[in-house]
Amino acid sequence: MNAHNLPFDSNRMLDGLRPWIECESPTFDAAAVSRMMALAAADLVEAGAHVETIPGTGGFGDSIRATFPHPDQGKPGILVSGHMDTVHPLGTLEKLPFRVADGKAWGPGIMDMKGGNYVFLEAMRQILKAGIQTPLPVTFLFTPDEEVGTPATRGLIEDHARNQRAVLLPEPASPDGGAVIGRYAIARFNLLTKGRPSHAGWALKDGRSAIAAMARRIPQIEGMTTEDCTFSVGVIHAGQWVNCVSSECHAEVLSMAKRQEDLDRGVAAMLDLQGEEDGTDFIVTRGVTRPVWEPQPGTMALYEIAKGIAAEIGFDLNAGSAGGGSDGNFTGAMGVPTLDSIGVRGKGLHTLDEHIQIDSLAERARLAAGLLTRIA
Template identity: 75%
Template sequence: MNFRKLPFDTDTMLAGLKPWIECESPTFDAAAVNRMMDLAAYDLAAAGAEIERIPGRMGYGGSVRARFPHRDFGKPGILISGHMDTVHPVGTLAKNPWRVEDGLCYGPGIQDMKGGNYVSLEAIRQLALAGVQTPLPVTVLFTPDEEIGTPSTRALIEMEARKNRYVLVPEPARPDGGAVTGRYAIARFNVRTSGRPSHAGWALKDGRSAIAAMARKIIEIEAMTGEDCTFSVGVIHAGQWVNCVSSSCDAEVLSMAKRQADLDHGVERMLALSGEENDVVIEVTRGVTRPVWEPDAGTMAVYELARGIAGEIGFELSHASAGGGSDGNFTGAMGIPTLDSIGVRGAGLHTLNEHIEIDSLVERAQLVAGLLTRLK
């Protein structure tokens, strides 16, 4: 059966996607993420999958692994890898509620990446309803912690990838609708300044402000940004009483580089910031890291297949390496042919304007169905 004849319906997909978006699932709220995994597990099971619930660890939510019936069940096939956590705290729906306006659909996490996850499921469901047997068995793995670097499920993703021939990642499409065939390297750091407390009113001079020291260090860190490696401070925690000179301050830093060697040099520069200045101790420790993923022949062969399928659907599928990490960094760096960002078109991810282009639901479902029926 030609994948273009599958009866994908925009209204049906919107109706199915809405409960996913209205189930808010910020990474740091394990219970909320698990509620989202419940919804996904039900929909995957209803589509015919055998479901495994994998408990969470390190304080994060659990994962869902779904394997679909196949004559070669258990043999290497296709892994669809997606995350169900978002950056939006519970309550964001009040600011960016589910709504359909002027060909767009809004909601927290709809672009990154629940929309892509849902259309992948819909592609599998429609193939099953049509009685179409894919050449390779299909496994879906939904995980809970991509937005913070995948600290608790990297090993799970990598082990699942090793058992398959191909990995598809339905992260949001690039701005021009294109796919991602490589990603830059990313490292995270934790920075702590430890000063000396004092009363901020009558003994200010006796204190050593950890906040002031961190402010100076932030300027220094962000000034290290260049063409080869970038540095940005995204999180700061400090202080409890305004009448006390702060004794500690914590910050989180993200660094990105196009080449692994540049990131390695950036790591050295960050770790070298540890020390003591003006009686304030600075400690820099390394957090989670995503390796650089450079496209190889296997990935490019999958892209060329996808480009041909896109042409049949009626659009041009470009490709590029991209900044911003995903779990494709891991599988691509392992040398497993990986095609990333084949999810929905949209804009505003990680903002209160996050939305998708409704017309891309059918387009992307057809793209995934085409890949599932032609990858061998």
């Protein structure tokens, strides 16, 4: 029996996925993410896995590692790598509740990427239930900090990926339903302007506003964007009392480039902006970076397997490189065969319209089961 013909039922899968969606897990709430990990761990154990909890570090939640019974356990195999953190703060369920309508299901994190993670769990559940032995041992690694660049668990992911035959990432599918076989480079920067405080009412002219200084820098930074390297200011924090001229302003920048050399030039340009201007200091520090992942023969071989399975299921699976980072940047850049964005179909990730196509749950579970039983 071909594994992709196992009895996958989208509606039954949605019932199992719902508790995951209603367990909110924003990256910056370590306890919330750890609750989500515990929920996933219980489902993995029920599916037949041995699960270990890896305590969180750096202020982030726990990770979990699940291994499935296999005579070659411990030897090179398949790593399913996913994250359980979301960009949605606690309370988002009030604005974006789990709901179903017109063949779609909504909820925070349902597309990015709890839906895909659940799909692969269900694939392994059905494989084991059918008594099918995967050619290679399978390990799941779910981590808590991908949405902020994976500062705490990059090493953990790389250690688990090293020497594996394949890494599969159930990130959401591309808009056309396709997979990702390469990703652009990503760099983050932390910005700080330091001003001179004063009373905003009777001594305004004595102050130098850190907020105003940052405001002048934003168009300068975003104006550096080219076709080869983009810059976007996405976070700003400053001020506590409106009657005080601000002394500090913090901001964060995301930069993306298709080639490493373009990103390197962008990094140099950002660092060159530092200095003093009109009594305020501007300080730029480098944050986490995702390296360029370029398609390699091992990844292309994985894609050909996936493309063939998709054709048997009844859909075309395109592939290409993509902007937007993932943990596939790390494993792909290591040279480990990596296939990314083979999770659910949907739209609106990172927004209050985040939803999936319900029938893509079974479609992608069939693809997952095919991959897990054919990669050798």
